[in-house]
Amino acid sequence: MIRFDEVSKFYAGNPRPALNGITLEILKGEFVFLVGASGSGKSSFLRLVLKEEKPSKGQIHVLGQRLGTLSSRKVPYFRRNLGVVFQDFRLLPQKSVFDNVAFTLQVIGKSKGYISEAVPDVLKMVGLAGKSARLPHELSGGEQQRVAIARAIVNRPAILLADEPTGNLDPSTSAGIMTLLDRINASGTTVLMATHDAGIVDQMQRRVIELSGGTIVRDERSGGYQTQAVPIQQIGQDAAQPRTQSVQTQTMPGPRLDPESVERQSVPSWGADK
């Protein structure tokens, strides 16, 4: 679904690579956390998947397409298969909740009839059925992020990319957003989420890819935010040569994922036939 082969990314004026020799594959239906310190390359990774940036070296395949050979004319069509959610929501402030979500479909030429069915469906799914006439500033942060998620999935993308989607939210609101992303993933959408939120990663126990200085330092099928190898003080003759030992992740009490925090209902099979 997403494949990087020896991908490096250099930005102009920066001699250090943002990404350095990345090789990995993300399969259909996976939920993957991308973690790492600020500047480790997470957003660059997501921008390459979206073809917002080109790799300096290596090949990227997304949904069976080799991005290097995708003409700029075809990029908008390619991106219809990808939903994107950002930390700062990026809603259109003058448009209602309904119109923010409908806008995505209008841009790609969907009919009024289609829009009038699809938008209420997706707003119901994200738990905002009664708020379609509100403006973004009349919503809480968590509700605004739900609108952004509704907008990202209304066209049923095969892949949902989320860049710090809980970065502006308190722990319990974040937990509601994660419940929603989990449900979207359970319905078949591949989810790739960059985050600094240790509590969420520790609680979800999904695949974790950790970047450091643009390289992958960890890729665990199911893990927490950190697997630390810490120096331990040795007793006796080895004391001058500290060794390392894996220790259990020190899990902060994370937010609880509350299954009741979003409306329960049948979820359409987002991207299942892509």
Ligand SMILES: Nc1ncnc2c1ncn2[C@@H]1O[C@H](COP(=O)(O)OP(=O)(O)OP(=O)(O)O)[C@@H](O)[C@H]1O
């Ligand atoms: N447009 C750019 N021009 C030059 N350098 C850039 C550009 N974008 C990112 N970088 C550099 O590339 C490296 C990786 O940045 P990136 O934004 O991918 O990291 P990140 O892990 O997403 O960080 P954060 O967690 O703070 O969002 C950093 O050293 C950054 O300064």
